[in-house]
Amino acid sequence: MAAAPQRYREFKMPDVGEGLTEAEILKWHVQPGDTVSDGQVVVEVETAKAAVELPIPFDGTVRELLWAEGDTVDVGSPIITVDTTPGAPEEAPAAPAPAPAPQAAAEPAPEAAGEPEPAPAPAAEQPAARQPVLVGYGVSTAATKRRPRKPVAAVPEPAPAPEAAPAPPAPAAPAGGGRPLAKPPVRKLAKDLGIDLRAVRPTGPDGTVTREDVQAAAAPAPEAAPAPAPQPDQAVPGQQPAERPGERRVPIRGVRKATAQAMVDSAFTAPHVTEFITVDVTRTMKLVARLKDDPDLAGVRINPLLIIARALLLALRRNPDAHAAWDETNQEIVYKETVNLGIAAATPRGLLVPNIKDAGRKSLAELATALSDLVTTAREGRTTPADMQGGTVTITNVGVFGVDSGTPILNPGESAILAVGAIKAQPWVHKGKVKPRQVTTLALSFDHRLIDGALGSRLLADVAAVLEHPRRLLTWG
Known part of the structure; x- marks a missing residue:
C-alpha cells in the first residue's frame, strides 16, 4: 500500500553555486498564507558570488518562513514550510501508547544476613518484551531475560547541601602512618614557623619532608590577579562590540x-x-x-x-x-x-x-x-x-x-x-x-x-x- 503524501513540506536552501556553503536571505517574495506554485520565485538570496532568486519546487500554501531577511543560512537548512493540501483538516497527533500496568510487588520475605538472592526464573517463564534499538533499524522482538527485582522502600531524598568550596588535596600520609619523616633542621624550621609537619606534603625521597616543603606550606596563598579591563578599542571575546560615536559597524558577509x-x-x-x-x-x-x-x-x-x-x-x-x-x-x-x-x-x-x-x-x-x-x-x-x-x-x-x-x-x-x-x-x-x-x-x-x-x-x-x-x-x- 502506497504511503500517503506528506502534507507539510520544507524547502531547503540549495547550493546555488559550486561548493557554496551558505547564503543570506535578501528578500522574501511571499508571506504566510500566500499560495505558491511549482517554479514560483519565493525568495532572493545572496551567496558569496551573486544574488540569486530561488523558485519553489512544489505547490501549496505558505505555512511559515523559517528565517528573517538578513539571516545567513547554511546550505541544506529548511527555509520555508508549505502546506501542500490546504483546506484539509488538521491531522490529530497520534495518541501515545498506554504505559504497561506495573506489576504488583510480592511481599518480600525476611532475608537473613548474607543469604544469597534467589536464582532468576528461567527464560521461558519471562514474558516476551520489545527491545528498542537505534532509530531506523526497527524494533527487536527477541525476548529479554531480566532478574527479578527486590522491592525497595521509598526513601525521601535529602535536601541538597549548600555547595562548598573544593577542599585542598590532602597531604600524603607518612610511610607507616606514624611520625612524619624530616631531618632535625627541617623540624626546627617547621617549629619556628608554626607549621605542623603532618599537614605538609612531602616531596623528598621515601616521603621525607624537605626545607622547601615547609617553606611552601608557610608561604601565603597567592591572590588571583584581577582581569584587566578591556581597552576602548579592544574586542571582548563572545561580546558584540558597541558602536562608539562616529562609528558605524556592518557585518562582513556575502560578496564582500x-x-x-x-x-x-x-x-x-x-x-x-x-x-x-x-x-x-x-x-x-x-x-x-x-x-x-x-x-x-x-x-x-x-x-x-x-x-x-x-x-x-x-x-x-x-x-x-x-x-x-x-x-x-x-x-x-x-x-x-x-x-x-x-x-x-x-x-x-x-x-x-x-x-x-x-x-x-x-x-x-x-x-x-x-x-x-x-x-x-x-x-x-x-x-x-x-x-x-x-x-x-x-x-x-x-x-x-x-x-x-x-x-x-x-x-x-x-x-x-x-x-x-x-x-x-x-x-x-x-x-x-x-x-x-x-x-x-x-x-x-x-x-x-x-x-x-x-x-x-x-x-x-x-x-x-x-x-x-x-x-x-x-x-x-
Missing part, C-alpha cells in the same frame, strides 16, 4: 566577505609582479568615435573599454604562454586556449568580476554586446554564479574614477589582470613636436610563477602597441 578572502588568498599565494606603461591612445579615441557612427554597429555600446579588451585578447593570442594557471595540487602549469575575459564591476554589494565566455572568438560587435550585457547585469544585481566562474584573465577600469593607475591583485586561479587608468589630454612628443595627446597608463599584474619578466613585458607592450595603432585590430590574426 568572499571578495576579501579571495584577495587575501591571492595576495599571499601568487607572487605578484606589476609593470606599467604610459601610452598615447589618441588614435584609439578617434577609432571609438568612428565606430559609434558605423551603421553596422547601430545600437551597440562602443567605448574605449571595448578596444582595450580587444587589444588584450590579441596580445594573448601573440603570447599564448601568458594565458595559463598554476595547479598546486598536481604541480603542473595548465595552458588554456579559451579566454574567459573577466571585467571588474563595482556594484552596491561590492566588487564583482563576471566574465565573458570564449571572448577571444567573438567579433567586435559580439564583444561589445557581451560587455554591455555584463556590466548592466552586474549593476542590477542579476549576475549568476555561472557568470562568475571560470575566469582566466581580467580587466579592471580604474580610470572611470579618475585614477591614473594602480597595482591590481589577481583573481585566484588567473595569470594576469590589466588595470586601465584615466584617459587624459597631456603634453606628448608626437612626430618630433610637443602636442596635446590622449594618454593613459596601463598596469599589468601577473603571477611570477607562470610569467617571467620578459614574457610579462612583451604582453603589456603588445597591448600598448595595439592601442597606439589600433589598425592592428584588423591586421593581427
Whole structure:
C-alpha cells in the first residue's frame, strides 16, 4: 500500500553555486498564507558570488518562513514550510501508547544476613518484551531475560547541601602512618614557623619532608590577579562590540566577505609582479568615435573599454604562454586556449568580476554586446554564479574614477589582470613636436610563477602597441 503524501513540506536552501556553503536571505517574495506554485520565485538570496532568486519546487500554501531577511543560512537548512493540501483538516497527533500496568510487588520475605538472592526464573517463564534499538533499524522482538527485582522502600531524598568550596588535596600520609619523616633542621624550621609537619606534603625521597616543603606550606596563598579591563578599542571575546560615536559597524558577509578572502588568498599565494606603461591612445579615441557612427554597429555600446579588451585578447593570442594557471595540487602549469575575459564591476554589494565566455572568438560587435550585457547585469544585481566562474584573465577600469593607475591583485586561479587608468589630454612628443595627446597608463599584474619578466613585458607592450595603432585590430590574426 502506497504511503500517503506528506502534507507539510520544507524547502531547503540549495547550493546555488559550486561548493557554496551558505547564503543570506535578501528578500522574501511571499508571506504566510500566500499560495505558491511549482517554479514560483519565493525568495532572493545572496551567496558569496551573486544574488540569486530561488523558485519553489512544489505547490501549496505558505505555512511559515523559517528565517528573517538578513539571516545567513547554511546550505541544506529548511527555509520555508508549505502546506501542500490546504483546506484539509488538521491531522490529530497520534495518541501515545498506554504505559504497561506495573506489576504488583510480592511481599518480600525476611532475608537473613548474607543469604544469597534467589536464582532468576528461567527464560521461558519471562514474558516476551520489545527491545528498542537505534532509530531506523526497527524494533527487536527477541525476548529479554531480566532478574527479578527486590522491592525497595521509598526513601525521601535529602535536601541538597549548600555547595562548598573544593577542599585542598590532602597531604600524603607518612610511610607507616606514624611520625612524619624530616631531618632535625627541617623540624626546627617547621617549629619556628608554626607549621605542623603532618599537614605538609612531602616531596623528598621515601616521603621525607624537605626545607622547601615547609617553606611552601608557610608561604601565603597567592591572590588571583584581577582581569584587566578591556581597552576602548579592544574586542571582548563572545561580546558584540558597541558602536562608539562616529562609528558605524556592518557585518562582513556575502560578496564582500568572499571578495576579501579571495584577495587575501591571492595576495599571499601568487607572487605578484606589476609593470606599467604610459601610452598615447589618441588614435584609439578617434577609432571609438568612428565606430559609434558605423551603421553596422547601430545600437551597440562602443567605448574605449571595448578596444582595450580587444587589444588584450590579441596580445594573448601573440603570447599564448601568458594565458595559463598554476595547479598546486598536481604541480603542473595548465595552458588554456579559451579566454574567459573577466571585467571588474563595482556594484552596491561590492566588487564583482563576471566574465565573458570564449571572448577571444567573438567579433567586435559580439564583444561589445557581451560587455554591455555584463556590466548592466552586474549593476542590477542579476549576475549568476555561472557568470562568475571560470575566469582566466581580467580587466579592471580604474580610470572611470579618475585614477591614473594602480597595482591590481589577481583573481585566484588567473595569470594576469590589466588595470586601465584615466584617459587624459597631456603634453606628448608626437612626430618630433610637443602636442596635446590622449594618454593613459596601463598596469599589468601577473603571477611570477607562470610569467617571467620578459614574457610579462612583451604582453603589456603588445597591448600598448595595439592601442597606439589600433589598425592592428584588423591586421593581427
